Each structure stands twice: as structure tokens, then as C-alpha cells.
Amino acid sequence: MKYDAIVIGSGLGGLECACILSRNGLRTLVLEKGKQPGGCMQSYMRKGLRYDTGFHYVGGLGEGQSLHPAFRYLGLLDLPWHRLDEHFDRVTVGGRTYPFAEGFDSFARTLASHFPGERHALERYAQLLSNVERTDPVKLLETGAYAYLKETFRNPLLTNVLGGASLKMELRRESLPLFTFLHGNSSFIESSWRLKGDSSLIVRSLSDSIRRQGGEIICGAEVEELIEKEGKIVRAVCTDGNVYEGDIFISDVHPAVTSSWVKRSGKMKPVFRSRMARLENTFGMCTVSLRIKSGTLPYFNWNHYVYRKPNVWSFCAEDGPVGGVLVSCRVPEDGNGYTDQVDLLTPMRWEQCRKWEKTCVGNRGEDYRQMKERMADQCVALAEEVIPGLGGRVAERYISTPLTYRDYLAAPEGSAYGTRKDFRNPLLTMLSPRTPVPNLLLTGQSVVLHGLHGVTMTAFLTCAEILGKEEIKRILKD
Amino acid sequence: MTREEIVEKVNALLSEEFEVEQEGIEPEANVKETLSLDSLSLVDLVAIIQQTYKIKIPIADLREIKTFNNLYDYIESHLPA
Numbered sequence: 001m002k003y004d005a006i007v008i009g010s011g012l013g014g015l016e017c018a019c020i021l022s023r024n025g026l027r028t029l030v031l032e033k034g035k036q037p038g039g040c041m042q043s044y045m046r047k048g049l050r051y052d053t054g055f056h057y058v059g060g061l062g063e064g065q066s067l068h069p070a071f072r073y074l075g076l077l078d079l080p081w082h083r084l085d086e087h088f089d090r091v092t093v094g095g096r097t098y099p100f101a102e103g104f105d106s107f108a109r110t111l112a113s114h115f116p117g118e119r120h121a122l123e124r125y126a127q128l129l130s131n132v133e134r135t136d137p138v139k140l141l142e143t144g145a146y147a148y149l150k151e152t153f154r155n156p157l158l159t160n161v162l163g164g165a166s167l168k169m170e171l172r173r174e175s176l177p178l179f180t181f182l183h184g185n186s187s188f189i190e191s192s193w194r195l196k197g198d199s200s201l202i203v204r205s206l207s208d209s210i211r212r213q214g215g216e217i218i219c220g221a222e223v224e225e226l227i228e229k230e231g232k233i234v235r236a237v238c239t240d241g242n243v244y245e246g247d248i249f250i251s252d253v254h255p256a257v258t259s260s261w262v263k264r265s266g267k268m269k270p271v272f273r274s275r276m277a278r279l280e281n282t283f284g285m286c287t288v289s290l291r292i293k294s295g296t297l298p299y300f301n302w303n304h305y306v307y308r309k310p311n312v313w314s315f316c317a318e319d320g321p322v323g324g325v326l327v328s329c330r331v332p333e334d335g336n337g338y339t340d341q342v343d344l345l346t347p348m349r350w351e352q353c354r355k356w357e358k359t360c361v362g363n364r365g366e367d368y369r370q371m372k373e374r375m376a377d378q379c380v381a382l383a384e385e386v387i388p389g390l391g392g393r394v395a396e397r398y399i400s401t402p403l404t405y406r407d408y409l410a411a412p413e414g415s416a417y418g419t420r421k422d423f424r425n426p427l428l429t430m431l432s433p434r435t436p437v438p439n440l441l442l443t444g445q446s447v448v449l450h451g452l453h454g455v456t457m458t459a460f461l462t463c464a465e466i467l468g469k470e471e472i473k474r475i476l477k478d
Numbered sequence: 479m480t481r482e483e484i485v486e487k488v489n490a491l492l493s494e495e496f497e498v499e500q501e502g503i504e505p506e507a508n509v510k511e512t513l514s515l516d517s518l519s520l521v522d523l524v525a526i527i528q529q530t531y532k533i534k535i536p537i538a539d540l541r542e543i544k545t546f547n548n549l550y551d552y553i554e555s556h557l558p559a
Binding site: 269270271272274275278425427428432434435436 | 494495496497518519521522523524525526528529534537
């Protein structure tokens with residue numbers, strides 16, 4: 001049996017590619033090494049509640065907005081999306097809270113009421129955000145996000161506030177391109193949404209679509225080699241000995257791992273493999289998932305970003321207590337007005353995990369457990385700046401680190417957002433979906449953009465290599 | 479580093495990384511043709527030069543590099559002191 005397309009890895013990008021291709025009549029197979037599909041969109045069950053791993057909120061789902069056509073095509077608009085409040089993100093720096101408002105004009109106006117001297121600069125910034133999809137990407141890729149904000153705004157506090165809702169990307173002033181920063185903010189300002197339920201709803205919806213369209217998903221299938229013949233990949237060999245033949249291969253796995261699978265090739269030269277292996281990875285996240293005592297915490301329909309000091313752009317590189325935290329909560333499903341689950345997220349560098357790099361899940365020792373508990377305590381303490389008494393309302397807590405990501409998702413160094421894009425070197429760090437082997441393509445967060453929005457747009461870009469750019473344009477016409 | 483050393487090292491490096499015979503790397507031969515470079519693998523060339531010599535080649539300069547002699551010249555004139 002030969003497939004038209006074989007997708008390796010069932011993260012969001014892999015499932016979306018499989019959904020697009022199977023809908024276009026290609027006989028599609030998804031190979032997943034884990035027990036269940038979903039990658040960062042998986043959730044896990046503890047004492048009757050499901051906890052998310054990588055998903056918290058998404059932007060641009062409203063009619064006429066940036067993600068609407070793609071999600072409509074993928075069948076994801078039918079999920080129970082819940083729109084966040086007008087002030088969807090609230091950034092607390094130095095004890096004061098600044099709201100991010102929905103809609104580009106409101107966004108600028110609201111912040112201008114806190115920074116009256118920056119009104120015109122805020123309007124220009126909002127204009128740039130609203131036009132990001134129509135702006136020359138090369139220029140945005142070659143500009144640093146931090147440098148841009150520093151030049152545009154006189155008040156350094158505003159530079160911190162504007163970066164404040166960007167814990168959902170690698171907030172690192174030395175490398176973050178303006179391209180990544182604007183794309184990562186723009187769609188949320190259009191409109192922001194949570195799911196009423198956990199992210200496995202997204203996985204289930206895409207998996208059902210793939211199967212309905214004649215595609216297959218096989219779990220427990222870990223690829224170890226891609227065999228090339230006459231300049232094309234012809235089959236994927238799995239560790240269990242199974243072999244799958246296909247015409248086109250798409251990898252939703254880290255590019256360094258992907259290129260290591262092509263062991264003998266006339267097309268993929270050592271220089272490409274070593275370039276992929278040398279790509280730097282973005283930092284990982286420590287996630288503290290809290291089960292809240294029933295009926296003790298009223299649901300809040302926005303996200304909090306809380307910083308200990310006005311060092312939003314540098315705290316992640318500094319040692320010491322947790323310096324910034326994203327506080328998100330789950331939409332109540334029974335409509336009682338109280339939330340049962342709160343997630344706290346903070347960046348965590350691989351150096352902080354290196355001590356345990358040789359360990360595996362469930363077997364990392366007492367010092368690892370203590371480190372996690374200490375980080376969780378610090379996250380809770382910081383979150384208490386905006387939710388006083390949070391710690392006293394916690395019934396259970398579950399903590400994951402970049403080590404967890406690495407072991408479940410084959411993400412080198414437990415990277416949360418894939419390979420690092422660097423405005424000082426966009427040519428080398430911004431990857432194309434193409435590889436030197438013409439029928440081996442890449443997708444997922446290391447290619448072009450990350451996040452739900454970025455990965456989805458990248459999936460369409462990858463599929464454009466197969467179906468043609470015109471066809472993808474037609475599909476995405478709202 | 480002398481010109482001869484640069485030529486020797488670059489040829490050995492490119493021969494290994496791009497899997498081409500060293501004999502095919504003539505000073506006046508075309509870089510793109512000899513190494514079978516397309517727009518994608520051109521990036522690999524930039525990466526390997528940057529990694530080896532700490533020289534960043536901007537896209538505009540890349541267009542000027544046609545022969546191996548051009549490449550040696552570029553490396554020689556941009557080597558960090």
C-alpha cells in the first residue's frame with residue numbers, strides 16, 4: 001500500500017496538513033510516535049479533570065479576521081469558542097495594570113490613556129499591527145522587536161508593557177524579530193478566544209476530519225529512518241519494523257531530528273544536516289496547572305501577565321525568583337461562574353534543567369521535585385499580585401518543565417516555540433518548508449511562525465508546495 | 479591566514495560538506511554550478527562560511543560571488559583581524 005502523503009508527527013501543524021491534503025483527495029497517513037495524537041495540543045486527565053499542555057488562547061477567529069478562513073476550512077470554527085472580554089490581556093508591571101483592548105483603534109486609545117505623551121506613536125504602532133500581513137516581511141525580519149519599540153516610544157515603561165503580553169513567544173531582546181512579535185500580537189488584538197473545554201477538542205476535530213476524508217492516523221509509530229531512492233524519499237521506517245511507502249513526506253517534527261532520519265542521500269548534503277543541528281532552540285516553559293477548590297474563584301474572562309520588575313525583555317535570562325507569569329483560567333462548563341482550573345506559565349531556560357537532562361519522566365529524583373515545587377510557589381506568589389489569596393484556593397497542582405516537553409514531544413532542549421528566529425540573521429534562522437529532498441517538506445512551529453495562528457498559516461504554506469499557491473489562496477478566500 | 483591556506487581549507491570544507499570532488503573546485507569555476515546550489519542550498523553555503531570564518535555574507539554581497547576566486551577574495555577581505 002502506497003500513500004500519496006505521509007505526515008510524520010501529529011502536532012497541530014501535522015494534523016492540519018493531513019486535514020488539508022486529505023480534503024483535497026490525497027490518500028494521507030499520519031505517523032505519531034506517542035500513544036495519542038496532538039503534540040502540544042494534547043491534554044491529560046487527573047482526578048476527573050483534563051489539563052491543557054500547550055494551548056491557552058487564540059486570536060483572529062472573528063468574521064473577516066486573520067484566522068477565520070483557515071479555521072473555517074479546517075472545521076475548527078464549530079468548536080465551542082468563548083470570546084474574551086474587551087480588555088482581553090492585562091499586563092501588570094511595577095504594581096500597576098495596563099489593559100490590552102480588542103480592536104486596533106481601541107488598543108491604541110486605551111494605552112494612550114495611560115501614556116498620553118505616546119498617543120501618536122501608539123497609533124502608528126497599532127497601524128503597523130493591523131497591516132502586518134500586508135507589510136514586506138523582509139524588513140520586519142531584519143528588525144529587532146525590542147529595538148523597534150525602544151526607538152518608537154520614549155517611555156521605557158511602555159516598551160515593557162507592550163512586550164508584556166508576549167510570554168507566548170520567546171521574549172528575548174537579543175534575537176526576537178519584529179516579524180514574530182507583530183504576528184504574535186496582531187491576531188489577539190483582532191479578537192481573543194478560549195475554548196470551552198480542553199485542547200483535545202481541537203485534536204479530536206482534526207482527527208475526525210482526516211478519517212472522514214479517507215486519511216489514517218497511526219499512533220505508536222516512531223520513525224527512525226527515511227529511505228531515499230533516486231533523489232526522493234520513498235519510505236519511512238519505524239522502530240517497530242513497520243515500513244510505510246509514500247509519494248510526499250511532511251515532517252512536523254523538529255528539523256534537526258527530521259534531517260537526522262535521512263541517513264543516506266544524494267540530495268541532502270552533510271552541510272544541510274549540520275545547519276539544522278546547529279539551529280538554536282527557543283526556551284521552554286514551566287507550567288503550573290492548578291485545580292481550584294470548587295466555588296472559590298470567580299471566572300475571569302481575560303489573561304493576566306504579571307511581572308515582578310519592569311524587566312519584561314530580560315528577566316528570562318536572569319537568575320533568581322520567577323520574574324514574570326502568565327495567568328490563564330478555564331471557562332466554566334457548567335455555567336456556575338466559578339473556574340476550576342488556573343494555569344500559570346513562566347519561561348524556563350534549558351540551563352535550569354540541564355542537571356536532570358539524563359533522566360526520564362517520573363524518574364528524575366527528589367531534588368527535581370523540590371525545584372519544581374519552588375518554582376510553582378514563586379509563580380503562585382507572583383500571581384497573587386492580581387488574584388489575592390490564590391494559594392489558599394488551590395486543591396491540587398501539577399507542574400511540567402522543559403524536560404517534560406522534551407520527553408513527550410521530541411522537542412530538543414524542551415523548546416516551547418521551536419527553533420530560534422533571529423533578526424540579526426534571518427536568512428539562516430527563518431526556515432522554509434522545503435528541504436534539499438524535493439518530496440520532503442517541513443511544517444510546525446520551527447518553520448516561519450509558531451503558536452496556533454502561526455502554525456496554522458505555516459501548514460497552509462507547506463501544503464501550497466504540494467497543491468499550488470493559487471489553490472491555497474482560493475481555499476483561504478473568506 | 480594566507481591566501482593558500484584559505485583556498486586549501488575552503489576547498490576541503492566545501493568538498494566534504496557538499497559532497498563534490500575537490501578536483502572539480504577550480505578557481506574560475508562557477509560556485510553555484512559546481513556545488514549544485516539552488517536558492518535553498520545557497521543558505522547552507524552562507525551558514526558554513528559564517529560558522530567557519532565568523533563572516534556574515536549579506537544577500538546583496540552573495541550575488542557578487544560567482545567564482546571560487548570571488549569567494550576566496552571575499553573571505554580574505556572580511557576575515558576578522
